[in-house]
Amino acid sequence: MKPRVVLVDDHELFLSGVRAELGERVEIVGEAGNVADAVPVIREQDPDVVLLDVHLPDGSGDAIIHAVAAERPGVRFLALSVSDAPEDVIAVIRAGARGYVTKTISADELATAVERVASGDAVFSPKLAGFVLDAFRSGERVGGDAELEELTPREREVLQLIARGYMYKEVAARLNVSVKTIESHVSSVLRKLQLSTRHELTRWATEHRLV
Amino acid sequence: MALPRASTVGDDRVIAGICAGIAQSLAVDVTLVRLVFTLLALAGGAGIVLYLALWLHNRSQTVWLFVLALVIAGALLLHAVGLSDRSVAGVTLIALGLALAWRRGGSFRADAPVSYAGLVAAAAGAVLLLSGGSPNAAVLAPGAVAGALLMVGGPWLWRLALDRDSERAARIRTEERAEVAARVHDSVLQTLALIQRHAEEPRRVAAIARRQERELRGWLYADRPIGDETASLIVALSAAAADVEEMYGVRVELASAGDCPVDEAIGAVVLAAREAMTNAAKFAGADVIDVYVEVADESVAVFVRDRGSGFDRGSVPAGRLGLTESIEGRLERAGGQATVTSGPGAGTEVELRLPRRVS
Numbered sequence: 001m002k003p004r005v006v007l008v009d010d011h012e013l014f015l016s017g018v019r020a021e022l023g024e025r026v027e028i029v030g031e032a033g034n035v036a037d038a039v040p041v042i043r044e045q046d047p048d049v050v051l052l053d054v055h056l057p058d059g060s061g062d063a064i065i066h067a068v069a070a071e072r073p074g075v076r077f078l079a080l081s082v083s084d085a086p087e088d089v090i091a092v093i094r095a096g097a098r099g100y101v102t103k104t105i106s107a108d109e110l111a112t113a114v115e116r117v118a119s120g121d122a123v124f125s126p127k128l129a130g131f132v133l134d135a136f137r138s139g140e141r142v143g144g145d146a147e148l149e150e151l152t153p154r155e156r157e158v159l160q161l162i163a164r165g166y167m168y169k170e171v172a173a174r175l176n177v178s179v180k181t182i183e184s185h186v187s188s189v190l191r192k193l194q195l196s197t198r199h200e201l202t203r204w205a206t207e208h209r210l211v
Numbered sequence: 212m213a214l215p216r217a218s219t220v221g222d223d224r225v226i227a228g229i230c231a232g233i234a235q236s237l238a239v240d241v242t243l244v245r246l247v248f249t250l251l252a253l254a255g256g257a258g259i260v261l262y263l264a265l266w267l268h269n270r271s272q273t274v275w276l277f278v279l280a281l282v283i284a285g286a287l288l289l290h291a292v293g294l295s296d297r298s299v300a301g302v303t304l305i306a307l308g309l310a311l312a313w314r315r316g317g318s319f320r321a322d323a324p325v326s327y328a329g330l331v332a333a334a335a336g337a338v339l340l341l342s343g344g345s346p347n348a349a350v351l352a353p354g355a356v357a358g359a360l361l362m363v364g365g366p367w368l369w370r371l372a373l374d375r376d377s378e379r380a381a382r383i384r385t386e387e388r389a390e391v392a393a394r395v396h397d398s399v400l401q402t403l404a405l406i407q408r409h410a411e412e413p414r415r416v417a418a419i420a421r422r423q424e425r426e427l428r429g430w431l432y433a434d435r436p437i438g439d440e441t442a443s444l445i446v447a448l449s450a451a452a453a454d455v456e457e458m459y460g461v462r463v464e465l466a467s468a469g470d471c472p473v474d475e476a477i478g479a480v481v482l483a484a485r486e487a488m489t490n491a492a493k494f495a496g497a498d499v500i501d502v503y504v505e506v507a508d509e510s511v512a513v514f515v516r517d518r519g520s521g522f523d524r525g526s527v528p529a530g531r532l533g534l535t536e537s538i539e540g541r542l543e544r545a546g547g548q549a550t551v552t553s554g555p556g557a558g559t560e561v562e563l564r565l566p567r568r569v570s
Contacts, residue, residue, distance in 0.1 A: 082424065104421070104462065106499075126501055130466035133505070137469065163466045164514040164560070165501020 003048040003118035006030040008038045008064065009080070010057050014103065018051070021107035026114050035059040039067045046072060048118040052097065054081035054088050062095035069096050078117045080110075086131045094194050099123025121183045122190040129163035132193060151189060158185045227266045282306050297339060304336025398426055414460035421462065422453040444477055444511070445470045448504060451485035455500070459492035462499045469506030471567075479545035480513055480563050486537040487515035487561040495519025495559055510567055516560040521553045538563075 005026045009015050010033040019028055030045045032038035035058045042050055042064070052061040065077050077097040079089065082104075089100050098117045101110065102125060113123040124132070136151050151159070154175075161171040168186075172179045230248060234241035251258030260283060267275045286303045290296070311329025402423040409415045429449060445467050452463035471477065484502065491500045497517035505512045534551065538561060542549040547565030 082428070102464075104464070126464055126466035126503060130468045130503060130505075134468035137507075160503075160505070163468065163503040163505075165464065165466075165499075165503065165516045 002027045003114055004029045004045065005114060006032070006038070006042055006045055006047040006050045008032045008050060008056070008061070009053040010034060011053075018110070022111055022114070025111040033057070035063050035067075038064050042068050042072065042075060047075060049114050050075055050077045051114065052077050052079050052092070054079050054092050054100075060088065061092045061097070065092070065095040065097060076117045076120070078113060078123060080105075086134070089128060089131055090135060090193070093128070093190070096194065098190065099125070100128040101125045102127055122186045124159070124162050124186055124189075126163045126165050129159045132189060133159050133163060135193075151192065155185050155189050158182055159189060162186075227262075227269075229262055229265050229269065232269070233265075278310050282310075301336045301338075301340030304339060305333045306336075308333025308336060394430065398423060415457075417462075418457045418460050422457050425449055425453050443470050443472055444481065444504060444506065447473050447478075447481045448484060448502065448513070451481060452488060452500075452502060455485065455488040455492055459489070461492040461497060463488060463502055464499060465502045465504070467504040467506075469504075471506045471511065476545040476547070476565055476568075477511065479541050480511060480547065480565050483538045483541045483549060483563050484513045484515055484561075486541075487563070490534070490561075491515060491517035491519060491559060495521065497558070508567070511565045513563040514560060515563075516558065518558040521555050521557045521559050523555055524551070524553070 003026050005022070005028050007015055007018060007028060007030070009018075009031075012033075015031060015033075019031075022028065026049075029047055030041040032041045034056050038050075038056075050064070052064060054061045056064075061077075061079055068075065069077075077092075079092040079097045079100040080103060081089065081100070082102065093100060098120075099113065099122050101113050101123060105113070105125070116123050133151075133156065136156075157175065158171055161174060162168075166174065168179050168182045172182045175182075230244040231241050234244045237244075248258045248262055251261060260279070264276060264279055267279060282303055285306065286299050289299045289302060294302075308329045308331070311332060402419055405419050406416050409419065429446065445465075448467075449465060452465050455461065456463050473481065488500055488502065491497050495517045497519035499518070501514075501516045503514045503516075538551070539549045542563055542565065545565060547563065550562040550564070551559065552562070553559035
């Protein structure tokens, strides 16, 4: 069954492009160009996936996630952006998005990413993997749950391979494990990213706030 | 209130038309009313005060009615304390003058007119006080005059400072706008022109657009100067990636964790990475090249990966210097190491690793 998708993006040109490219593999049930319009559309449609631009005219993507995530737990969010500002991306992920891809992604990859998110997995583009590795880089730990505050060596390895451009399938083959195992590692990283109260993460975000 | 309100009395007015108004509404001769006011005015100035009060009431200036009442009460109080009539009159004049001056000139707006009437009243009051000669004038006068000067002049000086500030802000804004315009002209507008000229070549257009996007994003989000390729490893690699994209019409995805300044050794890594990207685009026939940079405390690693045709090391012609010289040799001379992993049909990955000197 094709996943039901709501597109939230304020660039009409980009919307129509995605509509044309994804039409085959996903069912687009709604569109919105800003935070205010998106919230009721998502409530009404209850889609499988919301494809979400990080920057919107009346706010950022995480505002939408905060507004609807609690009452629509079945809806999954995939962030999509041209923005390279890491703190914005991390903010959306920490709000609850299941992944982040850049807008330069090919239509095929995007459709795969949507399907992956629809089935509950996380989607880490190379860029996001880099951001996360950077955010969790060595540095003193300030209290907190140690298990939550650090990446395991295996998780680090998986992220590094993703950052290097390996697809899940390729990472699995290289590490001699199943794709499912890789997916669970990535989901675990996502969880750490979302739950961590790591001092490091905040400091990192502050350091990167250059705009 | 039952007091007469006659706002329009036309030509039949001497000061503000209050007497005429009263005469009109009471249906008596205006001269009679004026006579009453004059008599009252001679009786300790009560007529003047009454006239003022009625005028203010007529114009619905409730605040000023209140001020007037306050001034009268103050004057009575001073009088009761034992000040001479002259001093009381002086202080009252100063107070009224200041009130007027503050109302007109004290609004802190640059375009607010100054109340000359207020200034004149305050000055007259000051003169009256100073020339008073009463024993308590010597005590009161200097303070009152200094206070008056400060209260009249203060708002002026304040406004002057504000004007200068807003002027400077405007100048800075103009300069900023000019700088943005210059940047947009040098980059975005040139790129748009290029795109129009190459509209028939989609790959080239895509490459140009991507290069522009990279530059603009670098400027907007990372505060990196456009074109300054020596600023940091990431900036230098982005520039190299953009060049390769433009030259060969491929897409280079750059991911990174950490960054560092460019020194001679890092410069060698950048050049080697650029060569690896070029190889991937030129020989492997890849559409997408993934580049990942990781800067750790002890080493810098750059991975350049493609899913192209791959190659067998043994079959590379001996005369091709790209791999041995430009990549492996260059890294070794810089104190690092290059590892190439490839196989026919399996794509290629070049790993460049450089230990970091402890500085």
